[in-house]
Amino acid sequence: MSQDTPPEEKLPSEQTHGPLARGEEDPFADPGLPPHLPRIQDIDERAAKRSERTVALLFVISMLATIAFIASYVAFPIDKIVYIFPFGHVSILNFALGITLGIALFCIGAGAVHWARTLMSDREVPDDRHAIESPPEVRAKVMQDFSEGVAESGFGRRKLIRNTLFGAMALVPLSGVMLLRDLGPLPEKKLRATMWAKGKQLINMNTKQPLRPEDVAVGSLTFAMPDGLKETDEDFQEQIAKAALMIVRIQPDEIKDKRELDWSHQGIVAYSKICTHVGCPISLYEQQTHHVLCPCHQSTFDLSDGAKVIFGPAGHPLPQLRIGVNGQGNLEALGDFDQPVGPAFWERG
Structure with a gap:
């Protein structure tokens, strides 16, 4: 077909290129449902x-x-x-x-x-389509x-x-x-109790030996765990997460809280190492101010005043462990913590 051919003649023929040529079947026709066969x-x-x-x-x-x-x-x-x-x-x-x-x-x-x-x-x-509003x-x-x-x-x-x-x-x-x-917590004492009990010796986390009063110098920070807990125990991580203890020696006349003084031994105080905000381990101690700092969110506690919160998001003081000395001259617990360890929970008294 030449270039001079009129445009209308270039259009396809209806008879040869329409939707269906004469005699052909519609390939998209509805085939209908197959005959129903009973089961x-x-x-x-x-x-x-x-x-x-x-x-x-x-x-x-x-x-x-x-x-x-x-x-x-x-x-x-x-x-x-x-x-x-x-x-x-x-x-x-x-x-x-x-x-x-x-x-x-x-x-x-x-x-x-x-x-x-x-x-x-x-x-x-089959059901034909109908308007939305029936x-x-x-x-x-x-x-x-x-x-x-x-x-x-x-x-x-x-x-x-x-x-x-x-x-x-x-x-x-x-x-x-x-x-x-x-x-949530079960109605038991799992969140309230730890391994600490009356007569449990304080074991140095580094030396694995019982702590004696003379081992704790003024201004030092020592970490302890209960006697009988071993790192090879299957539940060690679960138990140490609740029973981890930090030991600090303060001059008795610098302790402001009377009960803290009564629960200490010659100025040696024992507090939970677990922050009461989200449970991070506390490891930073300021010797001059007797403040301990949680490295996670900077909650700060005053160990000379009942471990009260003086800064940060923590909601309550660190639980204290009452300690004394046994017949062998070693530091021992006189009971469990006075409060549940770690972050607050709704059942807390």
Whole structure:
């Protein structure tokens, strides 16, 4: 075609390049729904009963697994480690909770899927699009379709499935209720008590030897732990996080708080090393002012005045440990800390 050809003659011919040439079929035409084929459960009531029992069995297994979840939470200690092939060494509590909760949720899902695939109606019904605001007759049709779906599902007629489903769905939420226990401290003394007790000797963290009064010089800072606690212990980190102690010797006439003086020995005072803000270990001591500083957020405590907070975000003083000297001349605790160690919590008195 030459360049002088008029533009209208360059357009494609309707007869040869239209949407469909004469005699051709539309490749995008709606093929319609395939013919409906009944399932074995639709024509054989015995097969339907077998499917019903299968679904009910899955729901019952879910119920038992939920009960096992709760029993595992109560029975297994959190620090019990066992070897399970092929997972290796795992916490028996975490393993039991994961397995039982997984089985409970899986069986509910599997039961619902099997119920839908074998017993509920599988007939496909096309429905044309309609306006967003449905007219009353459409809303009435939806409610009618819903009622028919409920009737076809056999929810009202198949009581065994219905009752076991209710049982499984009622028990599964108890798994979450049990886990709520971990959102806060249990009603025990885990946050209030440490390893310190009357007669526990103060062990130097560096030398691992019992501390004697003459070992603590005026102006020095010494860290101690309870006698009987070893770094090789499985729970060492957990225990030292609560029982870590700092020892400072102050001239008795410079101690302002009377109770602090009564709880000391010849000016040797013992306080928790754990900051009462977020639990950082305190390690900075100013000899002239008797102030200790937390390196995390600069909370400052006055060890000559009951370890009161004089600066920073900490909410309350450091807990003090009452100390004395035993028959061997070693420093010993005369009880536990006077207050729970570390950051404040809502149950704190």
